[in-house]
Every structure is written in C-alpha cells, then in structure tokens.
Amino acid sequence: MRTPNLGRRTALTVSWAAALSLLTGCGAADMTRQASPFANARGTRTVTLSVQSWVGAQSNVAVARYLLEHRLGYRVDTVQVDEVPAWDALSQGRVDAILEDWGHPDQEKRYVDDKRTIVRGGGLGVTGHIGWYVPAYLAEQHPDITDWRNLDRYASLFRTPESGGKGQLMDGSPSYVTNDKALVANLKLNYQVVFAGSEAAQITQMKQFAKERKPFLTYWYTPQWLSGEVPMTEVKLPPYREGCDADAAKVACAYPHTPLQKYLNAGFAENGGEAAAFLKRFRWTTEDQNEVSLMIADQKLTPAEAAEKWVAGHESTWKAWLS
Amino acid sequence: MATVTAAAPRGVLPGLLRNRAARKIVLVVIAAAVLVPLAEARWAGGSWPGALTVDVSKPLAGVGDWVIDNRDSHPLFLYFFGHISNAVVLSVRAVYLTLLAGGWAGVTALGALVAWRVAGVRLALGTAAAFLVCGVLGMWVPTMQTLALMVVAVLASVVVGVLLGLAAGLSDRLDRALRPVLDTMQVLPAFAYLLPVVLVFGIGVPAAVLATVVYAAPPMARLTALGLRGADPEVLEAVESLGATGRQRLLTARIPLARKELLLGLNQTIMMALSMAVIASVIGAGGLGDRVYQALASVDVGAALAAGIPIVLLAVVLDRVTAAAGAGEQHGGAVRWAYAGAAGVAVALAARLLGRPDWPASWTLDMAGPVDRAVDWMTAHLYSGVPYLGGTADWAGRFTTWVLDPLRDGLQWLPWWSVLLIVATLAWLIGTWRTALTAVLAMAATGVLGVWKPSLDTLSQVLAAVAVTLVLGFAAGVAAARSDRFARALRPVLDVFQTLPQFVYLIPVVALFGVGRAPAVAAAVVYALPAVVRITAQGLRQVDPAALESARSLGATGRQQLWQVQLPLARRSLLLAVNQGVVLVLAVVIIGGLVGGGALGYDVVFGLAQGDLATGLVAGAAIVCLGLVLDRVTQPTERRATKGA
Numbered sequence: 001m002r003t004p005n006l007g008r009r010t011a012l013t014v015s016w017a018a019a020l021s022l023l024t025g026c027g028a029a030d031m032t033r034q035a036s037p038f039a040n041a042r043g044t045r046t047v048t049l050s051v052q053s054w055v056g057a058q059s060n061v062a063v064a065r066y067l068l069e070h071r072l073g074y075r076v077d078t079v080q081v082d083e084v085p086a087w088d089a090l091s092q093g094r095v096d097a098i099l100e101d102w103g104h105p106d107q108e109k110r111y112v113d114d115k116r117t118i119v120r121g122g123g124l125g126v127t128g129h130i131g132w133y134v135p136a137y138l139a140e141q142h143p144d145i146t147d148w149r150n151l152d153r154y155a156s157l158f159r160t161p162e163s164g165g166k167g168q169l170m171d172g173s174p175s176y177v178t179n180d181k182a183l184v185a186n187l188k189l190n191y192q193v194v195f196a197g198s199e200a201a202q203i204t205q206m207k208q209f210a211k212e213r214k215p216f217l218t219y220w221y222t223p224q225w226l227s228g229e230v231p232m233t234e235v236k237l238p239p240y241r242e243g244c245d246a247d248a249a250k251v252a253c254a255y256p257h258t259p260l261q262k263y264l265n266a267g268f269a270e271n272g273g274e275a276a277a278f279l280k281r282f283r284w285t286t287e288d289q290n291e292v293s294l295m296i297a298d299q300k301l302t303p304a305e306a307a308e309k310w311v312a313g314h315e316s317t318w319k320a321w322l323s
Numbered sequence: 324m325a326t327v328t329a330a331a332p333r334g335v336l337p338g339l340l341r342n343r344a345a346r347k348i349v350l351v352v353i354a355a356a357v358l359v360p361l362a363e364a365r366w367a368g369g370s371w372p373g374a375l376t377v378d379v380s381k382p383l384a385g386v387g388d389w390v391i392d393n394r395d396s397h398p399l400f401l402y403f404f405g406h407i408s409n410a411v412v413l414s415v416r417a418v419y420l421t422l423l424a425g426g427w428a429g430v431t432a433l434g435a436l437v438a439w440r441v442a443g444v445r446l447a448l449g450t451a452a453a454f455l456v457c458g459v460l461g462m463w464v465p466t467m468q469t470l471a472l473m474v475v476a477v478l479a480s481v482v483v484g485v486l487l488g489l490a491a492g493l494s495d496r497l498d499r500a501l502r503p504v505l506d507t508m509q510v511l512p513a514f515a516y517l518l519p520v521v522l523v524f525g526i527g528v529p530a531a532v533l534a535t536v537v538y539a540a541p542p543m544a545r546l547t548a549l550g551l552r553g554a555d556p557e558v559l560e561a562v563e564s565l566g567a568t569g570r571q572r573l574l575t576a577r578i579p580l581a582r583k584e585l586l587l588g589l590n591q592t593i594m595m596a597l598s599m600a601v602i603a604s605v606i607g608a609g610g611l612g613d614r615v616y617q618a619l620a621s622v623d624v625g626a627a628l629a630a631g632i633p634i635v636l637l638a639v640v641l642d643r644v645t646a647a648a649g650a651g652e653q654h655g656g657a658v659r660w661a662y663a664g665a666a667g668v669a670v671a672l673a674a675r676l677l678g679r680p681d682w683p684a685s686w687t688l689d690m691a692g693p694v695d696r697a698v699d700w701m702t703a704h705l706y707s708g709v710p711y712l713g714g715t716a717d718w719a720g721r722f723t724t725w726v727l728d729p730l731r732d733g734l735q736w737l738p739w740w741s742v743l744l745i746v747a748t749l750a751w752l753i754g755t756w757r758t759a760l761t762a763v764l765a766m767a768a769t770g771v772l773g774v775w776k777p778s779l780d781t782l783s784q785v786l787a788a789v790a791v792t793l794v795l796g797f798a799a800g801v802a803a804a805r806s807d808r809f810a811r812a813l814r815p816v817l818d819v820f821q822t823l824p825q826f827v828y829l830i831p832v833v834a835l836f837g838v839g840r841a842p843a844v845a846a847a848v849v850y851a852l853p854a855v856v857r858i859t860a861q862g863l864r865q866v867d868p869a870a871l872e873s874a875r876s877l878g879a880t881g882r883q884q885l886w887q888v889q890l891p892l893a894r895r896s897l898l899l900a901v902n903q904g905v906v907l908v909l910a911v912v913i914i915g916g917l918v919g920g921g922a923l924g925y926d927v928v929f930g931l932a933q934g935d936l937a938t939g940l941v942a943g944a945a946i947v948c949l950g951l952v953l954d955r956v957t958q959p960t961e962r963r964a965t966k967g968a
Contacts, residue, residue, distance in 0.1 A: 037411075037412045037413070037415040037416035037419060037471070037528050038416075038419060038468055038528075038609055051617065051620075053620040054620065055620065058617075058620065077609075078613075078617075079526070079527070079607045079609065079613065080604070080607070080613055080616050080617045080620070081526050081607050082931065082932040082933075083932070084932065084933050084934040085521065085526050085606075085607075085931070085932070085934055086526075088391070088521075088525055088526065088934065089525060089526040089527065089607065092525045092526075094525055094526055094527045094607065095526075110391070115395075160720075160837070160839070161719070161720045161723035161724050161728075161839060161841075162723065162838070162839040162840065162919065162921075170838065173932065174925065174928050174929035174932045174933065175932030175933065194838065194839070194919060194921075195919060195921065195925055196838045196918065196919045197838075197915075197916050197917040197918050197919050197920065197921075197924075197925055197928060198619070198829075198917040198918065198928075199620065200619045200620060200622050200829070200830055200833075200917075201829070201830070201833045201838050201842075201917060201918040201919055202838065203622050204622055204830055204833040204834050204838075205833060205837055205838040205919075207622075207834075208702070208706055208716070208834060208837065211703070211706075212706075297622070297623075300623065300625075300692060300695060302626075
C-alpha cells in the first residue's frame, strides 16, 4: 500500500518553482520595490499613504487624500501601520509617504542616510509634545497636583486594580515613544506604569473616567482631538535639556517639543509627479489638524467628510500646496 | 470553526484507567522525590533560576539587522523570497482585477449561481443577499480586496495542505513525522508569528497571505490524510484486483472516496483563513480587516462593525456552501454548470454595458451612528452605578482583585519545579508519557527564554478565562442539547460570535470593564464560547439513544439522565471542548495585549510595533510553548490515536 513516490514530489516542487519564476520573470526579484496588489487597478494613478493609529495622522491623510483624489485625479490607498514598521514599508515602496513622524533617529540614520531608500519630505507644520496629564477638573481641585514632586502624595487617588497598590500611570500604545518606566524609576515615584496596549483602549478608558469625573494620570500628547472633549492639564516634569534623554535607562526629564516631519519613498519622490510635489508642499497648523481630528473622532464624520468640510473652508491654505 | 471533527472510538474501562492513573501518580511522586532535592540544592528559590536562562535577545537583534541590511542584495531574498512575494502579489492582483471587472452585479450573480448549483435555491438567495449587504454597508471594494486575498490564501493553503496530507496519508513514516508539525501549527496563536513573516516580506499582502497559509493549511492536511486512510478497504481491494497501478488507485479510488473529508478540509481552511484576514490587518493586509482596524483607532465601534459584518456574512455563506458541497446534496451536470457560468458572465456584461460596474455611492447605508449611540448608551448605563449590582467596572475590579491577582501571584509564587511537576502530572494523567514530556519541555522553555514570570501571568489569565468559558459553555451546551428550539435560536448568535473579528469587540469590552486584564479575559470568553457550546451540544446529542432509553425506562429523572448517562458518555466530547476552549482562549488573551492585558501579549504587540525582534519573538515563542503545554495537558489520548487511524 505504501507509495512514497519521492520522484513525483520532487517533480512537483520543481514545476512549482518553475511556475513561480515564469509568473514573476526569471532572474532576481527586487525586494525594494513591492507595490500593493491593490494599487493602480484599472490604469488609475495610485498613491499609497501610511496611516498611524492616532487620529491626527488620520486627519493629515484624509485631507491629502481628498485633494489628491478630487483636485489631482489620483486614487489613494491607505494602509494602517505602526510607526517603526511604517519606515520599513516606506523603504520597500509598499507605501509612498509618511505624513507625520514623531522622531525616530535610528530609522532615519538607517534608511535616509545609509540606504537612501527614503527621503525627507519637510515639516508638517505641526509641533508635537508628549507629557503626563491629569484632567482639568482634578487640577482645579488640587492645584499642586501638576508638579511631579507632589505626585506621590496623591498616589492613592490614582490606584486601580491593575496598579498593585501604587498609583496608576496609564500609558497607551506600545508603538509610541515613551520613557515612562525609566521616569517613574529615576524620579522614585510610587507609581506603576500600566500599558493600555492601544490608543483606542486608552481613550475609551479616559472617556469613562472623565464621564464620572474620576481622577487619572496618563501619558498623553498634543495635538490631540480628545483634549477638546476632556480638557487636560500637563504635569510638570524636570525640564527638558538637549541630550537629557540620550540614555533611555537614565532619563529623568520631560519630553521635548518635536516639529513633526514628513518622509517619502525615494523612488516616489523622484517619479511621483504631481502627487509627490503636492505631498512635499503639504504643510498646515496644529489648529487646522485639530479641527479635522475633532470632526472625525468626536462628531463621527468619516475622514472623507471631515476633509471635504475642512477643504471647503480653507481654500487659501491648500491652494498653495497645489500650485 | 476550529473544531476537530474526528470521531473517537469508545470503550476505556474506568477501573483500568483508575489503576493506570494511580500508577502514573506513584511514578511521578518517586521521580519528584529524587529530582526535586537535587534541583533545590543547586538552584534554590521560587522563580525560574537565572542560571538556567539563555539570553537570546542579542543574536535575535543581530538576525533582524542582518535581514534588513541584506534584503535588497542577498541571493536568498533576490531569488527565493522575492519571487514568492512577487507571485503572491501578482496572483492577488489578478483575482482582484477580475472581481472588479465583474462589477458588483456580476460578482453577486456568479456567487449566487455557484451557491445554487452547489447547495440549492435557499443558499443562492442568501449568498446574493450577503453580497448586496456588503455593498449597502459601503464595503464593496474592501470586500473584494479581502475576497481576492482569501482566494489566493485558500488556494495556497489547499495546495500545501493536500500535498502534506497526501504524504501523511500514503506513508506511515511521514505521517509520524508530520503529526507534531501539524499539531504545533494548529496550536500557534497567529498573532505570535506575524513578526518574523513581516521581517522577511515586509508589511503587506505577501506577509499576510503566508501567515494565513501557516494557520489555515493544517486542517486541510489533517483531513486529507484522514480521508485517504479511511477509504473502504473492500473498494480498494476490488480496484487492486482489477490490476490498477498505484497512481490509478490513488486517482480513481482513494481520492474520490475521500471526497467528503477533502471538502470538509476545504471548509475548515476557509474558516481559518477568514479569521486570519483581520489579524493580518495588523501587518497591512488591507481589505475589510484594515477597515476594522482603522475604525478602532478612532474608537468607532459602529464603523468597525460595518466592516466586520461583511466578514461574518462571507464566513457564513462560505461555510454553508462548502458544507453543502461536502454533504453532496446536488450533483450538477457539466451542462448546468456551463449554463450557470454563462448566466453570471451575461449579468456582468449587462451591468457593464449599463455603466454600473462600481457599487453606487448613493446606495449605501450608514450604520455607524446608531451603533455608536447604542454602545454609548450601554456603557453609560452599565459601567457603574447599577442599583444593587454595581457596574461592570466594579465587577471587573473585583474579578481582577479576587480571581486574577491571587491566581497570578499564586502561580508566580510556586517554586519553578513544582509548576513543572504539576504540568507533568496533568499531562500524563490525561495523555501518554510523550505528551507529558512535550508539555514539561515546553513549560521549561519559557523559563529558559527568560520569560517565566510573564508566561505565568498569561497562564493565569488563560485559566481564569477558561474556567468562565467552561461554566457558561457547558450550561449553554446542555440547554442546546435538550431543547431544539433553544439550539435553533442559539445558532446564528454562535455564528456571529465565532466569525466576528475579535478587534470589533475589544473596544466595547474596554468601555465596560476598563483597561487591564479583565477586558482581555472577557474578550477571550466571548470568542471561545461558541466552540465549547457547539462541541458540548453535539457530544450530548450523539450519546447512544439506547442507553438513554434504558435509563428512561428505569425511571430516571431528567437530571439523573443528564448527570448519570449523558455527561459520562459524552466525556470525550467534553474533553475536546475543554481542549478547544483552552486553545481559543489563549489566542485571544494574547490579543488582549491591545487592551491592557499585559504579559506576553503586550510583548508581542510591542515587538510588532517597534520592529523589536528580540522582545517580539521571545514572547511569541513563549506563547507557542504555553499553547503546547495547554494543548497537551488537556488532550485526551484517544484523540491522538484517531488522528492518523
């Protein structure tokens, strides 16, 4: 009964490999150019943009997408990717542009300076800042809570089942830049960093806390649409000095203010025509971005509707990107 | 979905088992008496000894850097992975373009006609309705993207699965060699191995398709082998006596005889591939999964549901149609098939000539608003301050403090060798010495990798979730087995829970239970419950009617029948339900890293998000080990015996 038939299986493997190379053209396959299979369907010109999980990044993409589609006649695909993998995808050409980067020196060195597969696309015009925040209603009750030196006295306010008897400092997505564990250790605070694991989870929890006006302390950043709905006050940490965050384990200072940057795939920047030129000129303000973000996240407009609304009211801003 | 369908033979004498069990316990105690003092003398202390860990983070980071630096130049990538990647992209693109060219009318018509030929009028109408709903929800293009991805992934899984299955079905030696490989592939939570695939192929469709194949091929392989081995020996003998060669025997007798198993394998593979479509969105697969994932970023449950419903519909339609094909109700002649195909093409062309290939934007319905309002209302009223009961937040807090914390602290407090002993004893009592050995080695591996504590944290969440799942699942399963009406009402609910992407309910569970381990456990329970309910109900219904009849004639009450006849006779099904529950719970507890579950799940998310191979892969490997431990500890010996038989 036993028929090993090794010969046939080898033949199968060989023919499979042959079919593969027929399909793809013989010779070397270029892993640096790997477009999405959904791009350029039916001869349309396509731009693929990477979207990160926070809503500000969605706003950039929504407006860029709207203008690319309605003014320049492109079809826009979006891919949701975390920050670091987005760099990798950008380098391979799976996406054409990142519109909002919060500073990744390692990636910049690897892809922009050494491999030259990614080029800088200029500033976005928005300045980002990370910090620790408490809700405004809590800061009103306890004005001195906004200094890190007083945090320990209030630790019991922030206790939750997950924080193991200490105060809870809630962190969000693991993809975000954070020194919080080192900060808690180096500032000798009686706090436990609890990772919500995603921004969505973090926001949901913050909203629930705010609805009941419960105290909470969280890693948060600006610009962020939620700040319009749940007003928050930043907690002062020891001031930021150039280089004080150089050693990740020894950080004991606040986060810097980061002008956010755009990056383009090198091939796209060169051959992307109107779309590439447009994305390089794309530059707006924090207020502009927040306006769109609030429409998306709070008024529950789709990103496309929000972008349409913003575009209708800010012709002078985007006209400059198109010329 | 992930149910194992091999029927188990009956007949282990309980007395013998008890004796064997006692013998095993005595042996374990003797081994412990010898080994524990030795271990304690060398590596004292409760937690895993530092001397026995191997730091793999440095070499792993090195591998990661090597791949990134050589991806554009090394022959391995240029001539091997590059071609695979291109082939996947080209095939997905070809299917996608075909689907777009068919237009919504053509695809709907063709889908309905195929369903009609295979499974009859009712399913044809259902299929058409399902496609139209995808369009109405504004999800036509993403649905086609997912469908294109699925077609390629399922085809690849079927090819791989059938080849492996042929090998295992025809050669005993290959069967023995492949069995642990397939076992492992099935126990792996998909989330754990996304990272290495991404590293080699980058974000996007090729990585997603390959990850899906790893996940979806094993059931096909397993059922192919089962079908080949189960072929009626008399028929085979008859064919042989006619002087057929080995190849002829295979093609004319064994494969046609295994048709039922092959189609069941296809069915299982499609279901697994669909459930992977969403998880793969984390690595940029696009399509419906990506819509679900993006909707979550703006905490928009309604939009996530709008993208999740087409997935559920696709799953239900594909499940019913392939199941009907397996049952072989309608055998269409070639002529009828040709008519059906021609009709589909005609509709596509007609729609095209009318200039309506794309789904009209005005025909869409926005369901995000109402759903979000419903979720808001629910969470606003249940989160806290429900009179007498407290809110869901309080329950979650209590569950964390009273159940999860003691369980985790207890496990972490136990000396490391005692954990190994417990694992060994449990695995040996329920399985063979081989399963026990695998389980112990896998458990020890988590310690060697240096993630003993987070592994036990994850284990505590799994145990808590499994306990809740089993209590609810057995109760619902018993009810469904005793009442046809309840079973009918339950079926669509189970379908939805089983196929709805887990990402859709991650946000509602956070809104109800807050951030932490409790929502992770809740999500896991929701996901694992349907399989447990189904297997329990099926097992109870299959209990020999004669046994029940005689119990009834002896005047047993309903309760006595259940406890003294049905449950003991369905023991094997119940064990299988436990086993499936454990594996499914583990898969979701890991995803719970996204809602504050921490432990290994968080490390995997962190590794994916930061491209940190060291953290991500070690956590992934530890999850795989935990999966093996849990599977072996709950795996009845009988199930192993039937797999290849």
